[in-house]
Amino acid sequence: MSIQMTPVQTPTGGVNEIVPVLLPALKERYAKRAARLMQLAQGHAMGDYLDFCARIAQAQQQLLEQMPVPAAQVAGLSERLGSGQAPLASSDYPRDPYWQQLLQALIERLYPEANATVRTTLDTLRRYTSTELEVLASALLAGEHEQVDSGQALFLWAALSLYFTQLASALPASARAHLGEQRQHCPVCTSAPLASVVMTGAQAGLRYLQCGLCECRWHMVRLKCSNCEATGALDYWSLDRQDAAIKAESCNGCHSYLKVFYPERDPDQDVLADDLASLALDAEVEREGYGRSGVSPYLFPG
Template identity: 35%
Template sequence: MTDSRPVRLMTPEEIAVNAGARAAPLHTPDIGLFAERALRLRQLAEGHAMRDYLMFAAELVQRQDGLLKQPRVLKLPDETAINSAMVGGEPPLDAQRFPRDPVWREELRALLAALAQATIPEPTRALVRQWADADDDLLEKQATALLAGGGPGLDPAGAPLIAAALQVYWTRLVRQLQDRYEQGDRGQNVPPFWQIDDPTVCPCCGSRPVASITRVAAELSGQRFLACSLCGTQWHYVRIKCTHCQGTKGISFQGLVGEDGRKSEAVQAECCETCGHYLKQVHMEKDLRVEPLADDLATLTLDLLVGELGLARRGFNPLLILGEPEAAHDGRHAAHGAAADTAPAVYQEGAPPPDPGRH
């Protein structure tokens, strides 16, 4: 007997969602995270209208690399705390809830001392001295505001310096917690990181992504990962799916057009017509050198032009914070200012194919 019932074919959106259900890899930050970022910033600075700032950012990130590679043992959550976070569907190192060790301020002052030895403009050097002399209470208040995505009281000029120290601290936390599990130390029997209830924020620290990246490694080719703005973790998130409302309808892509009329396809803005938000996506298949935070920083004209279309930025880049915070459903979304670079226009494309399924 044959079955005469009609066969229902899945839509591209359903295929994308189902592919994600089968594949949810997570990549904790590598020890070379900041070194690679600094190199990319220097590459992007060549001939760029924002050259001075990109070079300063490269100097700052290079000092982050030096700090991360220095040994420093941090206080980590015990297995009870990890289990509690897992049951609650929360990240174990939530940036807004995990008790910050005052050691992060030592990281900041060491970072500022190293930066003071670099070749930087005198106004920047004065800013470095100002924050090196700041008292602990002010630093903690700035850190709290920054980790909440910005807000009243946050000094936008000093925020990149504060953020740099917090990035080192949380990157170290994530690496040490993962290492402890892999080495089987202290009776930690459960993996420290997992899929949390909110897939739009980092499963390690709960921070918003700075951008997303499509990778080219064999088994991950064409798959999209969100890149954490704080700890550098990358976690799988299917393509053609809004990183704000999680919708799969009305997705399009905006990109810059150079003065020579050529499309820049290495960095695009994934735009959601449904909720009016966008997140940048960098493509390794177009440029193997792309790095989410660095390429986001170097394409602020794209933010400016997409913003003129009435779309709000979902990504958060702590190395450049301008403007007033924007209200959001999860309290983690803040407005982000933009400065001009050399590309004068944008182009629009429809959604690309969904992630290839992983079995």
């Protein structure tokens, strides 16, 4: 992997230095997402589902405040740095039972206002043993989506993502970029990117990929496919205008696509929320024969 996480180091101070990895900030993260989902729901064809996902985000915010990741979990993170491997690699990170506590608490918060279909799904999740939940989590994190009911995956992922995002935020880490490719997966947890973001502020104009699990962002040069890293074979699609705030970047080499977000054109964007609200763009690009290289945490296959 050409970006590696290392123990915290003193910045070199170069004015043009590109920060390889941006760890997620937790403050009001899910509250802001919930507000954006509710805003996007107004008059939207998927308004009811956007509102439901807003309730999930609200529950995540409550759990973040009331049930933060145990201090012992954070204390051990430094031991996983400096090996050259992703410190929170989802395939081998020893998950703490805490994530299952998050899942059960999430179920309790969502159950009272859930409809009959959702309650059936939540009841099924309640009945699983700890071992069964770990098997489902492992399959989901490995991308074996056919092994997990898509309705259950939504809630499993909400708990897992809240767990891994807290861990990522607490990493006492820097990142070091090396020459070479292999930036298709998150250097923190190895998950696939949800989308690209063309940044504003200190990283203005740079493209970062956003992880769909731990929500870290890592740098990848523009005009390069985020899936196969080919250059010169990219097209950009939008539903309305040339300066759209969301586009789809497709590759004629591997026939995949991933959305690109431009917060400069819409400062209120939240990648997860706006991704869900822009599924019409996915439909059009997939009609052209391209397959999405990432998965929406709010819409698993199945």
